[in-house]
Each structure stands twice: as C-alpha cells, then as structure tokens.
Amino acid sequence: MINRAYIIDDDDISVFLTSMMLESHLFARTIESYVNVEDALYQLQHIPDENLPDVILLDLNMPVLNGWDFLETISQQESRFLGRCHVFILTSSVDPLEKQQATQYKLVNGFLRKPLDESSLAFITKAV
Template sequence: MVSKVYIIDDDDISIYLTSLVLEEAGFAHEICAYTSADDALADLPLTAHAPLPDVILLDLNMPVKSGWDFLDTLRPHEEALKGKLDVFILTSSIAVSDKDQSQAYPLVRGFLHKPLDEESLAYISRARNGRA
C-alpha cells in the first residue's frame, strides 16, 4: 500500500473509475484527484519538504496543459524527485509514439491504458519494487 496517489485527468468519469479501483484494492491511504495539470502542480510540494505523492497517474490528452506539459514542468526537479515519486501514464492513447516519448522522462515508470484494473495495479507495484 502506498501513502498517496495523485490522479490527473480531465475526465470526471475516468477519475471516478480509477479512484474506485484504487479504493477497492486498498492501494493507497490517500487519493487526490485533479482535473487539470495546473491544479495538481499547485498542490505538488516541489520546493517544500512536505510529503510527495508516491504515485501519479497521469492522463496525456488534457486541455490547457497536457500530460506532456506537466512532465516538462517537472524536468528541472527530476533529480530531486527521482526515487521519491513515480509517474505512470494512464491514457486511452494507443499511439506507439506516445509510449516511446514517455520513456524520455526519467520519472515515468510505466505506460498504462485506461481503464485502470487490478492487473495494472500489480504492474505498478512491480515497477515500484524494481521488478517490472
């Protein structure tokens, strides 16, 4: 079980379903949901010593600031964040180029397709423990 998960997705139904799977699996003590990358960034303690989320489930295709924009914003902080939080792309995209592009971000530990399910949670657990 992880302490905190951020879900960043502009689709309320997707957030609801993802939260439901996380809750039913007892995956996290705390689940924080954001419908915009900017709102999540505002809550992410990049400079303070406040606790970070263990896992971020990030949608790629969002208006205003995409998942890629979110990851680009974290670029200057990657060294400080590496090993403290893991980002998993959770998307409906089936584009191989998106999966390939995600590998250029050191904080991204995996690429998952919606909807989140128990198999995806098992993958996240293995990836966080270095066995994916």
C-alpha cells in the same frame, strides 16, 4: 499500501473508475485527484518533499496544459521527484509514438491503458 497517490485527469468518469479501483484494492492511504495540470503542479510546488505522492497516474490529453507539459515542468526539478514519485501514464491513447516519447522521461515508470485494471495495478505495485 503506499501513502499517497495522485490522479491527474480531466475526465470525471475516468477519475471515478480509477479512484474506485485504487480504493477497492486498498492501494493508498490518500488518493487525491486533479482535473487539470495547473492545480496538480501548484500542489506539488507547495508541499514539503516528505508529502510528495508516491504514485502519480497521469493522463496525457487534457486542455490548456497536458500531460506532456506536466512532465516537462516536473522534469526541471527531476532530482526532487526521482525515486520519490513514480509517474505512470494512464491514457486511452494507442499511439506507439506516445509510448516511445514517454520513455524519454526518467520520472515515467510505465505507460498504461485506461481503464486501470488489476494487471495494471499489479504492475504499479511491483514498480513502486
């Protein structure tokens, strides 16, 4: 079981389903969700390194700042997050260009389709 997981997604139903999947599999001691990138970034900037999430499940398509904006921002402090935070894109997108674009970020450990299922959860567990 990992210590802390973040879900960053503006879709309440998706957050609910992802949370239920994580909780039912005892995936993390603490699961926090953020409906916008701004709140998640604020939290990450104001916590000590030892409290960083082990896993971040990140949606790409959100208003104002999106998942790509989130990745650009945390990549500016890559050394702080690399090896501590494992970011997994969790999206409904089927665009192969987005999957390819995600590989350009060292902090991204996988590109998963919504809804989160058991095979995706197993993939995350192995990667962490």
